[in-house]
Amino acid sequence: xxxRMLPAYTRRxxxxxxxxxxxxxxxxxxxxxxxxxxxxxxxxxxxxxKGETLIREGDGNHAMHIIVEGEAQVTVAxxxxxxxxxxxxxxxxxxxxxxxxxxxxxxxxPLRLLVLSHAQFRDAIKADLDLSMAVLATMAxxxxxxxxxxxxxxxVT
Numbered sequence: 070x071x072x073r074m075l076p077a078y079t080r081r082x083x084x085x086x087x088x089x090x091x092x093x094x095x096x097x098x099x100x101x102x103x104x105x106x107x108x109x110x111x112x113x114x115x116x117x118x119k120g121e122t123l124i125r126e127g128d129g130n131h132a133m134h135i136i137v138e139g140e141a142q143v144t145v146a147x148x149x150x151x152x153x154x155x156x157x158x159x160x161x162x163x164x165x166x167x168x169x170x171x172x173x174x175x176x177x178x179p180l181r182l183l184v185l186s187h188a189q190f191r192d193a194i195k196a197d198l199d200l201s202m203a204v205l206a207t208m209a210x211x212x213x214x215x216x217x218x219x220x221x222x223x224x225v226t
Contacts (some may be wrong), residue, residue, distance in 0.1 A: 085109055087137075087183055093156040094135055095211065099203045107197065111189040117180040123160075126173045130163040131187045139180035144173045152177065164190065165208070 086097045091097045097108060114137070117123065125132045126145065135158045143150045143159065150172065153159060163170040164187050185193075196203035 087112065087114070090135065090137055090183065092154065094158050096133075096158065096161060096204055097206065100200060104197060104200050104203075107200070108185075108193050110202045111193050112183040112185050113189075115182045115184050117176050117182060119176055119178050121180075122173060123176065123180075123182075124163070124172070124174045126171065126172045127169045129167075130160050130170045131167075133164045133185045133190065134159055134174075135183040135185075137181040138184060140173050140177040141180060142177050144175070145171070150157045161208070187218040 073183070087109045091105050091108060091112075092100075094181075097105065100108070112135075119138075123134060123141065136153055136155050138155060141153045141157075141159070143153060158168070159172070159174050162168075163184075164185075167187070194204060
């Protein structure tokens with residue numbers, strides 16, 4: 070009996086679309102493919118209805134949120150500051166320092182989010198020193214940029 074030959078198959082890797090989204094987020098933009106693969110295993114994907122308050126200024130927040138689809142409004146002391154869309158992130162400050170949120174974020178439309186809790190983030194950066202250094206460098210740059218925008222860059226050294 071002759072053996073039947075099966076066609077040769079080329080193995081292709083299937084890219085997780087969340088990796089490309091994370092790559093667009095300044096906090097993760099400098100990470101290697103391996104580091105992004107690692108981080109993406111720790112995020113949760115969440116759907117949120119229009120009109121939901123995701124973070125309330127002055128309240129505790131234990132997660133960073135990355136917008137995949139939809140828009141959210143950021144307000145500080147009741148004043149609208151900016152509208153966030155796909156690729157934007159929020160909640161990282163209070164997630165990192167475990168202090169009250171500095172702004173309120175409300176969904177303007179249905180949202181699809183990637184959510185990284187404090188514990189998930191901590192585990193990711195503890196496992197990879199290069200990852201933790203990349204995140205710290207990006208946060209430092211964001212602090213400098215925010216200070217410059219407010220006109221008080223002399224306060225950041």
